[in-house]
Amino acid sequence: MKIDLKNKTVWVVGASSGIGEGLIKQLSKENCKIVLSARRKNELERISLENNLHNQNSLILPLDISKNKTFKPAIETIISKFKSIDVLILNAGIAHKSYAEETLEEVDRRIMEVNFMGNIQLTKQVIPFLKSQNQATIAITSSILGEIGLPLVSTYCASKHAVNAYFESLRFELEKYKINISILSPGFINTQITKNSLTADGNTFNKNSVAQEKGMNANKCAKEMVKAIKNGKKRKKIGGLETFMPTVAYYFPSFFYWLMKKLHKLN
Numbered sequence: 276m277k278i279d280l281k282n283k284t285v286w287v288v289g290a291s292s293g294i295g296e297g298l299i300k301q302l303s304k305e306n307c308k309i310v311l312s313a314r315r316k317n318e319l320e321r322i323s324l325e326n327n328l329h330n331q332n333s334l335i336l337p338l339d340i341s342k343n344k345t346f347k348p349a350i351e352t353i354i355s356k357f358k359s360i361d362v363l364i365l366n367a368g369i370a371h372k373s374y375a376e377e378t379l380e381e382v383d384r385r386i387m388e389v390n391f392m393g394n395i396q397l398t399k400q401v402i403p404f405l406k407s408q409n410q411a412t413i414a415i416t417s418s419i420l421g422e423i424g425l426p427l428v429s430t431y432c433a434s435k436h437a438v439n440a441y442f443e444s445l446r447f448e449l450e451k452y453k454i455n456i457s458i459l460s461p462g463f464i465n466t467q468i469t470k471n472s473l474t475a476d477g478n479t480f481n482k483n484s485v486a487q488e489k490g491m492n493a494n495k496c497a498k499e500m501v502k503a504i505k506n507g508k509k510r511k512k513i514g515g516l517e518t519f520m521p522t523v524a525y526y527f528p529s530f531f532y533w534l535m536k537k538l539h540k541l542n
């Protein structure tokens with residue numbers, strides 16, 4: 276099911292940096308109405324300005340995906356301005372860099388709250404508006420780590436596995452309303468995600484990873500994501516050779532575990 280984004284209302288949550296910023300750049304070429312959400316209003320304003328978004332076709336709507344009481348007024352603001360929501364892109368996410376055993380419960384809960392619970396609670400509130408369109412899309416940024424596990428990112432991996440399972444299931448329920456679900460799974464993308472990661476006690480990790488820095492450019496990733504959404508893809512992995520990791524883990528598990536242990540020097 277191909278979709279034309281022209282004149283559609285596209286809501287991007289997690290639009291203030293990295294892949295989300297790239298998504299706004301790509302969407303600004305599509306003649307659609309764009310709603311930019313994340314917590315950092317100043318960054319949303321900068322991105323809006325840099326992409327020449329005009330007030331009549333865009334809306335800056337600060338939102339914390341972990342605060343579900345704010346969803347209803349946010350949705351009302353979009354509907355009163357643009358009358359519809361056609362595409363919901365759920366891109367907000369946080370990671371952690373810590374041994375599972377040492378990670379505080381509040382850190383585990385925070386990751387699940389942002390990456391999983393927030394996204395599904397917002398989705399449920401937006402579904403009625405998507406249903407009233409002829410055609411609609413929910414796109415969620417998962418990860419290749421939604422299909423495998425790696426050390427020091429256990430809760431992050433768990434949150435993305437949960438996202439995959441939930442949205443794969445939801446797709447069956449929404450198909451009859453012509454709502455497609457695109458599960459988009461980047462590999463290593465050059466953003467600040469590792470730098471912004473939480474440590475075991477909830478502080479900021481503040482260091483980037485080599486894998487991230489050598490990874491795909493965020494704008495290129497976003498371009499692939501918008502293409503996948505327009506082509507009605509159900510799922511798409513985006514990145515370099517690392518996108519084969521889930522396949523390798525499935526067919527050659529012993530080799531996969533050997534390789535990952537070699538690459539990750541653990542204490």
Ligand SMILES: NC(=O)c1ccc[n+]([C@@H]2O[C@H](COP(=O)([O-])OP(=O)(O)OC[C@H]3O[C@@H](n4cnc5c(N)ncnc54)[C@H](OP(=O)(O)O)[C@@H]3O)[C@@H](O)[C@H]2O)c1
Nearest residue numbers: 289291292293294313314315339340367368418464466468
């Ligand atoms: N980079 C990679 O290698 C990679 C690989 C696979 C998947 N991903 C996924 O891609 C998505 C984007 O990450 P990124 O790599 O572009 O990192 P990023 O630059 O750190 O972007 C994260 C985005 O999520 C938003 N966000 C975080 N917490 C939020 C909250 N409570 N409410 C609303 N928005 C929130 C951030 O905005 P504010 O801080 O302004 O709220 C920001 O816009 C994430 O879901 C991530 O898991 C990234």
